[in-house]
Amino acid sequence: MSENITFEKKKHITVLFAGDSGDGMQLTGTQFTNTNALYGNDVSTFPNFPAEIRAPQGTLSGVSGFQLQFGSNEIYTPGDEVDLLVAMNAAGLLSNLHKVKKGGTILVNTSGFDAKNLRLAKSEENPLISGLLNEYRVIEIDITKLTKEALKDTALSTKEAERSKNMFVLGFLYWLYNRKLDATIQFLEEKFAHKPELLEANVKVLKAGYNYGDATNVFTERYEVEKAKLPKGEYRNITGNAATAIGMIAAAHQSGLDLFYGSYPITPASDILHELSKRKNFNVKTFQAEDEIAAVSSAIGASFGGALGVTGSSGPGIALKMEAIGLAIMLELPLVIVNVQRGGPSTGLPTKTEQADLFQAVYGRNGEAPLAVIAAKTPADCFNAVYEAARIAIEHMTPVMILSDGYLANGSEPWRYPKVEHLRPIKPPFAQKSDLSDDVFLPYHRDKKLVRKWAVPGMKGFEHRVGGLEKEAETGNVSYDPENHEKMVKTRQAKVDNIANDIPQQAIETGKESGKVLVLGWGSTFGAIKTAVMECIEEGMDVSQAHLTYLNPLPRNLEDVLNRFEKVLIPEMNNGQLVHIIRDKFLLNAVPLNKIQGVPFAVNEIKEKIKEIY
Amino acid sequence: MSENITFEKKKHITVLFAGDSGDGMQLTGTQFTNTNALYGNDVSTFPNFPAEIRAPQGTLSGVSGFQLQFGSNEIYTPGDEVDLLVAMNAAGLLSNLHKVKKGGTILVNTSGFDAKNLRLAKSEENPLISGLLNEYRVIEIDITKLTKEALKDTALSTKEAERSKNMFVLGFLYWLYNRKLDATIQFLEEKFAHKPELLEANVKVLKAGYNYGDATNVFTERYEVEKAKLPKGEYRNITGNAATAIGMIAAAHQSGLDLFYGSYPITPASDILHELSKRKNFNVKTFQAEDEIAAVSSAIGASFGGALGVTGSSGPGIALKMEAIGLAIMLELPLVIVNVQRGGPSTGLPTKTEQADLFQAVYGRNGEAPLAVIAAKTPADCFNAVYEAARIAIEHMTPVMILSDGYLANGSEPWRYPKVEHLRPIKPPFAQKSDLSDDVFLPYHRDKKLVRKWAVPGMKGFEHRVGGLEKEAETGNVSYDPENHEKMVKTRQAKVDNIANDIPQQAIETGKESGKVLVLGWGSTFGAIKTAVMECIEEGMDVSQAHLTYLNPLPRNLEDVLNRFEKVLIPEMNNGQLVHIIRDKFLLNAVPLNKIQGVPFAVNEIKEKIKEIY
Amino acid sequence: MSTPVTNTENKIQYTAKDFTSDQEVKWCPGCGDYSILKQVQTILPQIGVPRENIVFISGIGCSSRFPYYMNTYGMHSIHGRAPAFVTGLRIANPELNVWLITGDGDALSIGGNHLIHILRRNVNTNILLFNNEIYGLTKGQYSPTSPEGLKTKSSPYGVVDHPFNPVRLAMGAEATFIARTVDRDPKFLREILLEANNHKGSSFVEIYQNCIVFNDKAFEVYTDKTTKKKEVLMMKHGEPLIFGEDDEKAVVLDGYTPRIVEWEKEGLSKDDLWIHDMFDKYKANILIDFFDDPKTPHHFPRPFGIFYKKERAVYEEMVNKQVEEVKKQFGEGDLQKLLKGEHTWTVE
């Protein structure tokens, strides 16, 4: 290690890896995240990639980015402003430069700034010499060349060798932030278990990157981000989609049911299917259906058969499921529907994030078809949200939709994973012999919570028929009786409303219990709002945060909570949806703050709005 | 004519024909309606039949009913209380008795009260002798026997003969209300053009019924309902579905476009398809698609090809169309979607009426997908509503949904049909040579109303591509740019909001311009609300009515109108939907009145509520 | 489908009445659905499955009211999607005996995709397609099996759509059991129902069903005494394909070209005729194409019976087998381990 290098302590650092889709930026980011998390930092990530599988190399539309913030304090967002941008080529630099803090550092791979790359990035001048980067600290390294250099004695082709240049970056950053290579080496060992020559090459380049830092003087400072003071416990890093998948398995396990997941691939929900497909040893049955209608219908069929039926998709696919969800509401069977929202309308921005399916979730069916709706607020919280959705679906015999989004799905954070024995038990209301009256089973007889009993084919003496026509109270027989219809519509509504008695009261997340401004959010805006509110409070402002998990029904005390503040601000990544529900429910003139750009809020955008209305 | 019979003048009379599904009640009701309408009465009808094709004969669930009110004043509903119930059998009597005014008249076919019919109607006693009908005036006629009697000299089998017993009823009622047989005879001549023996039989029985009244003394009074003082003009009778079909044809004609109707059969929307299929000589192309998704997609394809693309369905089918409607919103092509609402959720009450798809219409899509929504208020108004929907769809290049319902669809009323030359012209915004800039066509360039130009395949020099991915402003090229997305979402919203500048201001339909109570309705509740409000006003109350045609966007002055009243009452045939939209938009604590029974409001139900909140 | 006979020790002796629910049957008087209901209720006591293990799942249509009338488990689902409900149910519980009831509109119009996918996957269920060549429940529009030219409410000037031949579509979709039968031949219907139930996999049974109200007599030539014998070709495995008023006609194959012969007149013996082999796909393809309009001259008779049968792995068994294999490979899942993941750290 060069002698004259010092360590500067930092509370948090935001790094953005940007390069071509083929440059392995997602993998690099994930590895860097995991290493920091394992070290003990709090971390929040934001992968951002093009809709194309391999968008044209070197072009602006082909840029793949992975941003993360890691820190020694609690971290709730991937960072507004980037401290270190790693740009593997000109396009990566140009499409992300605006995110870099003035005075921030830019690490460029000079090979990515040749004439061809500049042309592809539609850049007339070379930004490395044009003065464009004057306000930044620029570190130029010919990463491509150094990588090839490191591998020149191996049997790898130039092309193959070049492909590991992301390991050079990673090694260099490990040096810069004083991190160990162990976790990444272990990962590489697993990944290339059957390709020893690639394993060797990747490790070699990783170490070369590290040693380059050590050996040269490109940086005269290194940075030290200490372990975060997180609540005690055991942690792992997890993405939203993985947490969603695991949450389903846990809920099925704790309710003693098999998990059935019927789905049709769609970005950004597909990873849930992938994750679950791997977990068959948990009695997980995955069914890749022919379309979304078959996916949801198969899940209902599975629930009818006594499994926990779950289906998942994104906006356009959810649209297709609505008719069948209406049936599930009518049948009163457990069903969990996961919507990993993406930019819309229509095909929209398939790989980008948005919160614009709330209306669809709450209102998007024919007839009076109330649906319970729950939202996840962070990647790890997807676990809780889907677990809770399953609990409500099973114990209340009703479909429940959970709203995640592209940002949560692919983003990750440290998760203090629970102990199995601490998971809330889930009790399926299976019909018992005692539910027979005069040997007759009344499938639509209800308990005090208005929940009917679950009788599953195979149970002798409980044979019964269900269907989508209006049914007579108690017997479930088809009924066209006017009064019965009104009664059943109201009963189904009351049953969903009743869920409010089975969920926690709304708490204030940050700040005082009453005061001037309450920032009310739902879903993945949690981290940005939390950070904004915390910073405002630090600046001495009277601001609080409440964040909704339960969107339908709303918590019983919500009106009371809202009324304790002079103003309510509702930031959403849509054109205003929750704000309309709140206006409707409570005749409350909440202030909307909307961002519809396929990317999450910056903390500052929320802070500015708070200040504007303060 | 017996000498001692007098005519009693009546302002309006409500008749309900009730019998078995096979008894021809719908035909009888329709004929009676047409004859009264042709005579010059105002009329309103309500056919009500079971979901089964031929529900089990004689049973309560097999009863088919047709209610109508005809009068010499303006008639807006089929009547709350029945003056004359025609009951062809015990089931018909028992399932409708509660609708008969105390002291009203019940005409029964005694043959329908034999042991078998009583058993099928689950009646332990014979209501004709049990005293059940003590409070009514009961006319017993063995209609079956008299019909057979009348036909004994023909070659008809007993079964065939019996089938014309509804003509006996009709003839008798024509006598009772002093109506001519001409129109019905003409109808029979057309219907049985190729079956002379059936024609002869039916006419014979019809006359027998008439003569029976004349010859016997069962009624000592006859009733006279004079011509209504309707606005001057030429009238015809029309059902809602027929008016919808004709409205589409008129709109296509006036815009110079071919009409394309893509649909998949579903009750109660199918008749629109049937009606249009007959009208191919109006350049109407009907396509019975394989499902609702194909139906709406084909209509969008047709619009892309330069036709007026229309699709129609009911709730469950509309649910399936939502993904494609989202695409149409993205493409910005004209598209009319007709939703003939029925009882829900799910398959629900397929032959009954309801207004529970308003939420679905306004909110039921993924992403920010604003959709213009219009509702029809009476059967004849379906013409205006669909015409207006088509006008807006074409001139604003956007999908428009029109909400009808089962009650409007099958109900009928006199219609002062328009002169073609008075129909509002519709101008498709076809691209012109002048829309090319430098020989390039910008498909998403907009005019002041934010409307883009319509370029249709075949137009040279306008070749362009459209699709469901977010598009760049002006060029329409695929764009993942964050700011562009926000701009386009807001533009699409503004474009739909702008329609408010192209529709009439909201008017007060009945009563004063400001005051104590405003009853705000939408859709088919129009007649019941109007009658209730008129009656309240007559009773000296300060009540007004406003009725919404435009549900999205709402009329510009609506908030102003609502604020001029102390209270706003919103009756809906659902569990409360418009009321939530109004609360949201105007933070106005409107009072809901909900009926969810698959049948329309009675006037009295609305009056009572008005008085309750007054 | 075929289902393991469970509960054999104390096996209950059912009668058809045990399978009759307390709900009033609401089809039109004279509807062909009645006969099918009756035959199903009649054969169920013979299959040896306890009532509680039997499930009927349908879509929407007149025919799809069927489950309400069965005293078993049942679901009247939504239009066209019954195959997907069945697939989910079978995966969740492969022990059940599942019947799928559908109509020509339900199965072939809105539900066409689910039908072809359940067939290719070979989910173990008995698919009874009530083909009346019309939409009954919605009161008389044409369906994808209506013949060209048919005048219906939605085709007042005649259908212009070329119809599906359901058994050909089933073959195209890789079905493993393909049969055709008709409502008015109860004995034969029962035979086919039992065969379908004995087959392991998706058993596709097209049943010609008369809709007396909207499409009466659509199949009259195949059921009327005066025409039946010359229009119906009964396929029996291992027997020659003979038909005609006096069994005087038969079908033979010239190479791959089928030909009708008056066999005795032409001096042929039964052995010279086409012997039906339901396991032969090439021949099944030819028989399936006997789909002529019976009004055309020189038409082939319409085949009834089992066209084709093939053993192939059953989907839900494979799904469940894979679950077992993965369990064997990795051990029964340990939830705590899953929650923990691969890399953890401890905050003290």
Add this chain to the structure above:
Amino acid sequence: MSTPVTNTENKIQYTAKDFTSDQEVKWCPGCGDYSILKQVQTILPQIGVPRENIVFISGIGCSSRFPYYMNTYGMHSIHGRAPAFVTGLRIANPELNVWLITGDGDALSIGGNHLIHILRRNVNTNILLFNNEIYGLTKGQYSPTSPEGLKTKSSPYGVVDHPFNPVRLAMGAEATFIARTVDRDPKFLREILLEANNHKGSSFVEIYQNCIVFNDKAFEVYTDKTTKKKEVLMMKHGEPLIFGEDDEKAVVLDGYTPRIVEWEKEGLSKDDLWIHDMFDKYKANILIDFFDDPKTPHHFPRPFGIFYKKERAVYEEMVNKQVEEVKKQFGEGDLQKLLKGEHTWTVE
């Protein structure tokens, strides 16, 4: 499809470049889609249709980005529904030259129903199904054409679904033109594209397309020089079905049973071999069933070319004809009369 050549007087001489839009092509480097795009752009100048009369409509998938790259009218619609958009468009304007671009997931999974219905109706369009036996755009899940056992993101332990044979499904759905070709044989691809365009009705063309990222080499045996000659059976109308390294092998029919022969060795002449007849449905059925896994012993070679072709009325022409007939019968519609209806009265 075939389209009347309009605008012939001042016919424009196009080149492939005239059909290239200004949008950057964004498939992965090496994707088979490039070749297909190029061949389509190459043959369009030959079909004699003005550019403004050509429309490309696709669903969603990598392949479905196709219309963006064509300088014609185009629509990138929603997943699986392209056939319905095409049907509406063709009915609205039967003069256009319409191409339908779809993938194996788009056409056979979510879009299966629309595909079989457009085929039975015989809408005049050219359906190009890019079959890469994988979901490309969603990054590598199996599709309804993926072979059993394939490990993909959604089948980490191997696919258990039995795949469709797309050409068999097309036959089951009453298709009137059925062909198979492959991305890596540009000349042959162009030939088939032109034949498809010349056919009046729905031309179903399955194109084996290599997804270099998620399912590389799926069709290598049919394109690789070393294996191609023995694995590919080229079907040319009127020519014998010969294949093999040195054309030494051929297919013959024993009755209705196909058999591979070493023809010269066995002393057969070309005339003794199976002469391909694309109008023969029975034979097409047999060829369609040549769908063996090339890794199994004694397998049949995979046929490429036109399996089957038949003239049948085109749907949208019938629809429009009926409109004309009704006009003839009742006269051009009189709107005022329609508004007036049958029975009116006057209020003074």
